[in-house]
Amino acid sequence: MEAIQLNQYEDISPVIDKPIISYQKVSKSFGDLKVLREIDLDIAPGEIVAVIGSSGSGKTTLARMLMTLEQPTSGVIMVDGEPLWHKSVNGKLVPADEKHIRRVRSKIGMVFQQFNLFPHMTILRNVTEAPIHVLGISRAEAEERAVAMLNKVGLGNKLDVYPAQLSGGQQQRVAIARALVMRPKVMLCDEVTSALDPELVGEVLEVLKEIAAEGETTMLLITHEMAFAGDVADRIIFIDKGRIVEQGPPNVILSNPRNPRTREFLSRFRQQWASKS
Amino acid sequence: MWDWEYAFSIMPQLLKALQITISATILGFLLACILGLLLAFARRSNFKPLSLVTGGFVEFVRSTPLLAQLYFIFYVLPQCGIMLSPLSAGVIGLGLHYSTYLSEVYRAGIDAVPRGQWEASTALNFSRTRTWLSVILPQAIPPIIPVMGNYFIGMFKDTPLLSAITLVEVLQAAKIIGSHTFRYIEPITIVGLMFLVLSYVSSVGIRRLEARLNRW
Ligand SMILES: Nc1ncnc2c1ncn2[C@@H]1O[C@H](COP(=O)(O)OP(=O)(O)OP(=O)(O)O)[C@@H](O)[C@H]1O
Ligand SMILES: [Mg+2]
Numbered sequence: 001m002e003a004i005q006l007n008q009y010e011d012i013s014p015v016i017d018k019p020i021i022s023y024q025k026v027s028k029s030f031g032d033l034k035v036l037r038e039i040d041l042d043i044a045p046g047e048i049v050a051v052i053g054s055s056g057s058g059k060t061t062l063a064r065m066l067m068t069l070e071q072p073t074s075g076v077i078m079v080d081g082e083p084l085w086h087k088s089v090n091g092k093l094v095p096a097d098e099k100h101i102r103r104v105r106s107k108i109g110m111v112f113q114q115f116n117l118f119p120h121m122t123i124l125r126n127v128t129e130a131p132i133h134v135l136g137i138s139r140a141e142a143e144e145r146a147v148a149m150l151n152k153v154g155l156g157n158k159l160d161v162y163p164a165q166l167s168g169g170q171q172q173r174v175a176i177a178r179a180l181v182m183r184p185k186v187m188l189c190d191e192v193t194s195a196l197d198p199e200l201v202g203e204v205l206e207v208l209k210e211i212a213a214e215g216e217t218t219m220l221l222i223t224h225e226m227a228f229a230g231d232v233a234d235r236i237i238f239i240d241k242g243r244i245v246e247q248g249p250p251n252v253i254l255s256n257p258r259n260p261r262t263r264e265f266l267s268r269f270r271q272q273w274a275s276k277s
Numbered sequence: 278m279w280d281w282e283y284a285f286s287i288m289p290q291l292l293k294a295l296q297i298t299i300s301a302t303i304l305g306f307l308l309a310c311i312l313g314l315l316l317a318f319a320r321r322s323n324f325k326p327l328s329l330v331t332g333g334f335v336e337f338v339r340s341t342p343l344l345a346q347l348y349f350i351f352y353v354l355p356q357c358g359i360m361l362s363p364l365s366a367g368v369i370g371l372g373l374h375y376s377t378y379l380s381e382v383y384r385a386g387i388d389a390v391p392r393g394q395w396e397a398s399t400a401l402n403f404s405r406t407r408t409w410l411s412v413i414l415p416q417a418i419p420p421i422i423p424v425m426g427n428y429f430i431g432m433f434k435d436t437p438l439l440s441a442i443t444l445v446e447v448l449q450a451a452k453i454i455g456s457h458t459f460r461y462i463e464p465i466t467i468v469g470l471m472f473l474v475l476s477y478v479s480s481v482g483i484r485r486l487e488a489r490l491n492r493w
Contacts, residue, residue, distance in 0.1 A: 069396050106402050116397035120415050120493050129411055130401035162493040182401065 013247065014235070016042040019078070020107075020185055020218050021066065026075030028061050028242075035061050037242040038075070043220065045185070048212045050229035050250075051222045053239035054265055059222045062239070063188045066220070067110045068101055079104050080185065106134075109184030113191045115171045117163040117178070123150065124159040127178045135182065142181075149177040153207050169200030173207055180211065186218040187211070193225060201225070208232065226266070230254050238262045284463040287454050291464065294450030295471055301367050301446060302433045308372025309432070310425070313379030317387065320380065338377040344438055346370050351442035363444035367436075375432050382424050386417035419490035426483030430476050447471060 019042035028036040036058045043049055051059050064070040066077060068084065076093065077084045084104045086093035096104075118126050127146035131137050137145075150156050153173035155166075163171050172192055179187060189208065193201040205228050212219055212232045223229050229236055229250065236253040238246045238261075246259040257263050319331040338346070347370040350361065361369065390413050398408040440449035451464035 067396075067400055069399060102402055102404070105399075108400075110400040112393060112397065112400075114393050116391075116393035118394065118397070118412055118416075120419075130403065133407045133411065134402050134404075164493060179400065 013040065013042060014044075016044045018045070018081070019043055020045040020047075020080055021220070022078040023062075024076045024078065026065065026072045026077060028058070028065060028070065029073045035242055036065075039242075039244060041237070041244060043186075043218060046215050046218055048219045048221065048232055048234045050233035050236045051220065051239060052224070052226070052229060052236060052265070057239045058242045059239055060190050063110070063190050063220060063222055066186070067108055067188055068105050079107055106182075107185040108188065109179035109182055109186070110188040110190070111172070111175050111179050111192045113194050115163070115168070115175045115195070117171055117175055119163050122160050122162060123155065123166070123174050126163070126174060127181050130178070130182055145181050146177070149181045150174070152210075153177045154203070167200060168196045169203045172196065172204045176204070176207055176211075180217070184217065186220065188220045188222075190222045191224065193223075226254060238265065240265070278462070279466075280460070280463060283458070283460060284467060287464055288467070290454060291447060291450055291467055291471070294445055294447040297364065297444065298433075298436045298446040298448075299475075301364060301371065301436050301439060301444070302429070304368040305371030305375065306429050306432055308368060309375035309379050309428070312372055312376035314383055316376055316380035317383035320384065321387070335377040335380055338374060343370065343374045343435060344441060346374055347438060347442050363439065363442050366442055367439035367444050370442075371432055371435065371439075375428055378428055379425065382421050382428070383417065386421040387413060389420065390416045419487065422483060422487045422490060426480065426487075429483070430479055433476065433479070434472065 021041070021043040023039045023041040026036060026039045026041075027034070039062065051062065053059050061070055065072050066079075066084070072085060076086060082104050083093060083096070084101065085096055087096040087100050088094075118129070121129065124143065124146055127150060128139065128142040131142040131145060132139055135142075147156060147159065150159065153176055155170060155173055155177070158166065158170065158174075163174065166174065172195075176192075192208070193204050196204065205225065208219075208221070209228075209232050211217060221229065221233065231250075233250050235247060236250050237244055238253065238257070238259070240261045246253060246257055246262045253262065254266065257266060316331055316335060320328050320335070322328045322331075347366065350370050350373075351363065351366040354361065354366075394412050394416065395408065398412050403411065436446050437448040439446050440452075445453070447468050448465075451461075451468040454464045455461035
């Protein structure tokens with residue numbers, strides 16, 4: 001039984017000394033549907049991890065559990081050495097209260113496929129609201145930070161407009177600024193370009209590449225953009241039917257995958273990747 | 278038929294009573310707005326008993342006549358030691374009755390805010406209160422302003438019911454004037470016009486407010 005599983009799932013995880021994120025036997029079911037099965041995954045501080053896999057394989061669920069938008073059915077997620085959903089009481093893990101979750105969650109930020117900007121707030125306020133009310137910094141300082149961040153994503157000239165007045169690509173860049181201004185240790189990006197017109201994808205990926213290159217933020221990127229994943233990621237993880245089937249450096253995973261499922265999945269994208277790189 | 282001099286002479290009395298009507302409406306509506314929001318929160322609560330009891334209460338209040346509720350507050354509560362002035366009892370009665378309708382309106386407004394807005398709030402680590410104040414309510418309320426406005430005007434037109442608990446609101450004042458002078462046409466017509474003008478002004482105000490809040 002053991003041997004068969006090893007053959008089937010050649011998941012060779014790197015050994016990471018002090019992971020910033022650690023999924024430990026994390027499973028998630030929706031009713032009878034098992035979406036993730038005993039996921040073990042360590043991510044090093046500053047690492048850029050791209051998650052690929054076909055639709056319905058559980059990629060979004062993996063990220064949503066880390067953002068506390070979905071509760072694991074079993075297993076433990078550690079963030080920076082602390083359990084996210086649990087609290088340690090006398091050496092035993094018990095479900096955590098809202099206060100604990102909020103504290104640990106402050107280390108995580110997320111950018112969504114559908115942007116989810118606040119439509120009733122100007123761009124500037126979208127980016128300052130959380131620093132002011134969550135971090136408790138002054139309005140002046142929050143605005144200074146926000147303007148710097150919006151400049152970085154190329155939207156320093158749109159401070160006073162509302163999200164509806166921006167293109168999808170611009171909105172997504174605001175969403176990235178809104179998440180980054182909180183200075184999270186880990187950024188989750190779930191198919192952040194999937195809702196965009198093809199000609200707007202590039203500008204958003206450029207911004208993400210820049211952030212990745214700075215090396216300060218750990219990133220978990222769920223993406224269908226293989227060329228981008230190959231470019232920016234330190235490690236690519238292939239998920240299939242709720243399991244990590246294969247993982248490794250981009251050049252290995254994208255050009256020389258061992259698992260037949262990875263090969264099959266990638267054959268659909270290889271041409272695209274080859275043409276772009 | 279129409280006596281202008283008489284009409285002018287009763288104006289001060291009617292305007293004074295109109296103040297009562299307006300006070301009752303505004304205070305009652307404020308109460309209904311606040312109570313309605315609390316009911317909407319209670320109904321959404323994860324604590325099932327609270328949400329069930331709230332649902333039952335809303336259903337009960339909505340399916341009994343406002344007049345019966347006013348009688349209860351004004352004539353029955355004193356037997357439990359709760360004495361209220363006619364105006365207080367009227368404001369509470371109107372506020373309570375309308376809060377049950379407004380709670381459903383709030384609920385519809387809140388349910389219409391996309392789930393992504395809640396999720397973005399969580400991702401930014403907003404507290405529950407901050408999520409409501411900054412994100413949910415500012416998006417839930419503007420679309421429901423017209424419906425709330427209709428309830429406001431409805432409540433305004435319901436204020437004559439308060440005469441049943443001895444409050445001399447404007448229509449009752451007109452009736453009293455008429456019964457003293459045996460001339461009803463002027464006081465009743467004037468009161469009708471007052472209702473017309475104020476309802477119209479309110480609806481214009483509501484539309485302005487709606488336009489202002491829907492800038493984005
Ligand atoms: N809240 C939910 N309730 C029930 N089922 C869900 C829920 N969320 C996700 N699922 C199911 O879980 C499975 C995995 O979903 P998930 O969104 O994680 O996949 P994904 O890998 O992100 O897919 P895609 O590439 O299409 O985004 C799917 O079958 C989906 O229908
Ligand atoms: Mg997904």
